[in-house]
Amino acid sequence: MSHITNEEFMKKEINVVVTGAAGQIGYSLIPRLIDGNLFKDTIVNLSLVEIPQVVEKLEGLAMELDDSYFPHLGSIDIYDDFSAASHNGNWFLLVGSIPRGIVYKGKKIEERSDLLKINGGIFVDQGKAIGSNGANEAKVLVVGNPANTNALIGMNAANNKDQTWMAMTMLDSNRAKSMLAKKINCNVSEISKMVIWGNHSPTMYPDFENALYKNSSVKEAISDLDWFSNSFIPSVQQRGKAVIDARGASSATSAAKAAIDTIHACENPTLSGDCFSAAIMSDGAYDVPEGLICGFPLMTLSSGKIEIIRDLSLSDGGKQRLSQSVQELIDEKSAVQDLL
Ligand SMILES: NC(=O)c1ccc[n+]([C@@H]2O[C@H](COP(=O)([O-])OP(=O)(O)OC[C@H]3O[C@@H](n4cnc5c(N)ncnc54)[C@H](O)[C@@H]3O)[C@@H](O)[C@H]2O)c1
Structure with missing residues (x-):
């Protein structure tokens, strides 16, 4: 064949x-x-x-x-x-x-x-x-x-x-980019540096603090901080359920595209100033306990190596959301301890 x-x-x-x-x-x-x-x-x-x-x-x-x-x-x-x-x-x-x-x-x-x-x-x-x-x-x-x-x-x-x-957290990252682009009224390709921190679950933190619109903070384009907390974050976190409710089945074509996007991101060097989202083993970066598989900002080097980007900062609110999601990962780990 x-x-x-x-x-x-x-x-x-x-x-x-x-x-x-x-x-x-x-x-x-x-x-x-x-x-x-x-x-x-x-x-x-x-x-x-x-x-x-x-x-x-x-x-x-x-x-x-x-x-x-x-x-x-x-x-x-x-x-x-x-x-x-x-x-x-x-x-x-x-x-x-x-x-x-x-x-x-x-x-x-x-x-x-x-x-x-x-x-x-x-x-x-x-x-x-x-x-x-x-x-x-x-x-x-x-x-x-x-x-x-x-x-x-x-x-x-x-x-x-x-x-x-x-x-995979690329689907969450793509969803977040789409929501930001709709709010700003721009093309999705103009949103970059979209990080999904933590667990691929409703506790994930879609990070609007570091996201960029045409190389400046999306917070400059969307000054309405309440929208981020009350609409953007919960909508990204609950988007999977919203698709199930509307379609009667879970996301499939967008999940497939996200898998393709993740492979593409791993096979090609990341553009300077950008990053991609996936969960990978923590080495203690951002105070996430070592060994957990946690959503981080990632980059692919020209050697093909995938690395955590370490110089992003989060507000106290962002850190708190990350730590809640990390706690869920710790709890999930305890539930499967006998398999590790
Ligand atoms: N990470 C994400 O962003 C994301 C997004 C959407 C869906 N998902 C998850 O992806 C998974 C698949 O979704 P789907 O819509 O294609 O589901 P589906 O039910 O249509 O297909 C899953 C397939 O996996 C097969 N399968 C089950 N156990 C297997 C095993 N041990 N070895 C090989 N095949 C096995 C089943 O027979 C079935 O054909 C689900 O767990 C879903 O929750 C993840």
């Missing part, structure tokens, strides 16, 4: 592993991985993973990808066994997870703590496989919720310092 490689045209090859590939995010995400815009001049080999009950659906997706004329598409392999899929993966997009509200092993999963435990168990196995079988400098983006704690569990199980684990 592979296209002929024109060596003049396609200089590189990359292996991308996607879990939850038959889900709604997967359907929107996977074509974008192979359209040549994200991984330029690169053949993309896909390893698509699903649970055994669903894996057959992936044959249909593979047929559609073949039928879509993607010159950058390499091989498509389908798995119901993550460990087998994980060999030599350069990027792991861990989208699959058990959602709240479904019946799992005879029990309806309502509590976040149950969700943490069930998904946590899955991420132990996936982490071990990535640590042993993934490429040396593999990057892992956890999308499946609760994303930060799933990533924490996976990263601990992987125990491989050369690999980078992240949880």
